[in-house]
Amino acid sequence: MQVTSASVTTLIEEFAKLPGVGPKTAQRLTFFILRSPSDQARRLAEAIVRVKENVIQCSTCFNTTETDPCPICANPQRDRSIICVVEEPLDVLALEKTGVFRGLYHVLHGALSPIEGIGPRDLRIDELVARVRSQGAPDGLDAPGEAEPVREVILATNPNTEGEYTAAYIAPLLARPNLTITRLARGLPTGGDLEYADEGTLSRALEGRREM
Ligand SMILES: [Zn+2]
Numbered sequence: 236m237q238v239t240s241a242s243v244t245t246l247i248e249e250f251a252k253l254p255g256v257g258p259k260t261a262q263r264l265t266f267f268i269l270r271s272p273s274d275q276a277r278r279l280a281e282a283i284v285r286v287k288e289n290v291i292q293c294s295t296c297f298n299t300t301e302t303d304p305c306p307i308c309a310n311p312q313r314d315r316s317i318i319c320v321v322e323e324p325l326d327v328l329a330l331e332k333t334g335v336f337r338g339l340y341h342v343l344h345g346a347l348s349p350i351e352g353i354g355p356r357d358l359r360i361d362e363l364v365a366r367v368r369s370q371g372a373p374d375g376l377d378a379p380g381e382a383e384p385v386r387e388v389i390l391a392t393n394p395n396t397e398g399e400y401t402a403a404y405i406a407p408l409l410a411r412p413n414l415t416i417t418r419l420a421r422g423l424p425t426g427g428d429l430e431y432a433d434e435g436t437l438s439r440a441l442e443g444r445r446e447m
Contacts, residue, residue, distance in 0.1 A: 243269070295366070297342040297359045299324045307331075307340060314338045315370070315383040320363060320405065321391050322346050322398065325430040330391070333438040338387075341366065346397035347404055355404065364408050387415045389444055393428050394419070406447050417444040 243265060250261035268276050292298070293305035300306070307313060307327075317338030321327055327340050343358040355361070370385045388409055392398035406416050420443030429437070 292342075296340045297344060297362065298327050298340055299342075312337075316386040317389070318363075318367065318385055318387070319389040319391050321429065322393055322401075323430065326391065326428075329430045329432065329434075329437060330441070333434045333441065335438045335441050338389075343392070343401070346392055346401040348397045348400075358401075360405060360408070363405065367409050367414070385414060387417060389417045389419065389441075390447065391419050391429065391441075394421075395428075402447070416447045418447050419444050 246265045246268065247258070247261045250256055250264045251258055253261075256264070268279070289301050290299050291301070291303060293300045293303055293308055295304050295308045298305050298307065302309070314337045318341050319330065319336055319338055320341045320343060321330070322343050322345060324342055327342060330336050330340075341359065341363050343360065343363070345353055345358050347353055347355065347358065367385050367388060370383065390402035390405060392401045402418055409416055419440040421440075432440070
């Protein structure tokens with residue numbers, strides 16, 4: 236059987252561009268799709284298109300969302316006085332799964348990496364500084380209706396070289412009286428990604444967070 240049709244080759248090549256997918260897996264996925272019912276293949280294709288068309292970034296926290304503000308920023312039950320800073324939207328998912336954190340998030344969309352040429356301008360750092368600054372100093376003089384002041388920022392960047400460097404870079408930019416800057420507790424696998432930590436480890440890391 237001739238299986239090297241242009242369509243098959245194209246799909247294999249496209250799958251092989253995905254993170255963690257090697258040529259073998261790309262072939263396996265392609266032949267899985269070939270054997271699947273047409274409507275299943277169509278649903279997959281439509282889901283891919285839809286995610287690109289409908290998903291935007293929240294203008295407050297920069298998490299991926301279909302509404303602006305995102306459901307977390309828009310939720311009146313969330314504690315506005317505490318912001319958890321993470322590298323990627325997947326980290327928000329991981330932290331939300333623990334159910335421990337009730338504050339808001341700020342997604343940087345990466346970590347500082349001089350080696351890879353990723354500098355402060357490539358991340359949402361200015362936006363974080365402006366956000367923390369605009370959510371007034373907790374001096375007790377805030378006008379009624381003004382946004383609740385930020386009292387704590389958790390720098391929950393990954394426990395690897397880039398993540399530590401990013402946290403160390405951001406902390407002095409945010410420093411002001413009555414603002415506690417914390418880092419997740421040790422215990423997360425060093426060098427690992429937040430998104431791969433299990434819920435129990437992540438909950439303990441959150442609860443045991445320490446001041447920087
Ligand atoms: Zn948001």
